[in-house]
Amino acid sequence: MVGMPGPHLDEATDHLIREGHVGGIILFSRNIEDPLQLTALCGDLQAAASESQDPPLFLAVDQEGGRVARLKEPFRSFPGNAAVGMDEEPVKKAIEFATVTSREMGMVGLNMNLAPVVDVQRGEIEKHLAGRSFGEDPEVVAFLGRTVVKHLQKNGIMAVAKHFPGLGRADVDPHFHLPKINIGLEELERVNFPPFAAAIEEGVCGIMTSHAIYPALDPEKPATLSPMVLTKVLRERMGFRGLTITDDLEMGAIAEDWSVAEGALTSFQAGADILLICKDQSHVRESLDLMRQSLSKGTV
Numbered sequence: 220m221v222g223m224p225g226p227h228l229d230e231a232t233d234h235l236i237r238e239g240h241v242g243g244i245i246l247f248s249r250n251i252e253d254p255l256q257l258t259a260l261c262g263d264l265q266a267a268a269s270e271s272q273d274p275p276l277f278l279a280v281d282q283e284g285g286r287v288a289r290l291k292e293p294f295r296s297f298p299g300n301a302a303v304g305m306d307e308e309p310v311k312k313a314i315e316f317a318t319v320t321s322r323e324m325g326m327v328g329l330n331m332n333l334a335p336v337v338d339v340q341r342g343e344i345e346k347h348l349a350g351r352s353f354g355e356d357p358e359v360v361a362f363l364g365r366t367v368v369k370h371l372q373k374n375g376i377m378a379v380a381k382h383f384p385g386l387g388r389a390d391v392d393p394h395f396h397l398p399k400i401n402i403g404l405e406e407l408e409r410v411n412f413p414p415f416a417a418a419i420e421e422g423v424c425g426i427m428t429s430h431a432i433y434p435a436l437d438p439e440k441p442a443t444l445s446p447m448v449l450t451k452v453l454r455e456r457m458g459f460r461g462l463t464i465t466d467d468l469e470m471g472a473i474a475e476d477w478s479v480a481e482g483a484l485t486s487f488q489a490g491a492d493i494l495l496i497c498k499d500q501s502h503v504r505e506s507l508d509l510m511r512q513s514l515s516k517g518t519v
Contacts, residue, residue: 239503300363335381364417464491
């Protein structure tokens with residue numbers, strides 16, 4: 220799943236769809252001007268995939284509400300997870316957000332929302348997650364998260380719960396650095412895992428992995444690159460059968476110690492289904508080349 224530079228289908232992106240056979244496009248504010256333009260863009264992207272005899276593309280946005288919202292006015296504005304969690308009627312607010320958001324996304328041709336965030340806040344939260352968590356109670360986060368999942372998906376939008384196995388104790392921003400989250404297995408099971416387990420029980424289509432090391436699970440590799448986390452824990456232990464999706468592989472947490480292409484290959488080998496590269500399409504081409512070389516050598 221790749222990003223693209225502007226609001227219209229450009230030649231390089233068209234080539235990646237037709238010749239690179241990428242599986243999806245993630246859209247950001249730079250790609251969205253208004254509902255009519257977005258509808259046309261989604262149609263053009265799907266037409267390119269259809270003409271190359273590929274399955275329909277995943278067309279995704281981060282539409283969490285609050286400060287992480289790619290769809291601006293005239294799309295409906297929502298205050299985000301923290302505000303939902305503190306509302307007098309949080310379940311009603313979660314349903315309203317998911318219902319309206321899914322209907323608006325479907326009208327313009329989008330089919331996947333990289334939401335909800337189901338990280339459980341643990342004290343003072345790292346600033347990149349500020350306002351994005353439903354709260355500090357795992358049961359509340361689990362219930363509100365699964366509510367959003369249910370009402371996105373009943374209205375035709377694939378939901379993606381994130382960031383497994385939980386960034387609530389991160390003390391640095393993985394956009395720039397690799398966090399190490401030193402919590403024991405007991406806390407992971409009691410606090411971090413329940414919201415993801417609830418989303419899985421609700422039938423969530425996707426789970427996004429975090430770029431953080433959890434020594435209790437794997438002392439060497441961040442979750443995104445770890446077969447222990449992606450396969451042993453998420454697949455085998457928790458029984459998840461949906462799509463595993465990486466966070467952006469261009470983030471510093473991965474790019475500082477691995478190249479984007481090496482990160483993509485390692486994540487795929489660990490069990491990820493969708494490899495997310497949000498901006499630089501040269502990284503996409505390098506990753507595709509490395510994946511093909513590895514497949515031809517039988518090392519994947």
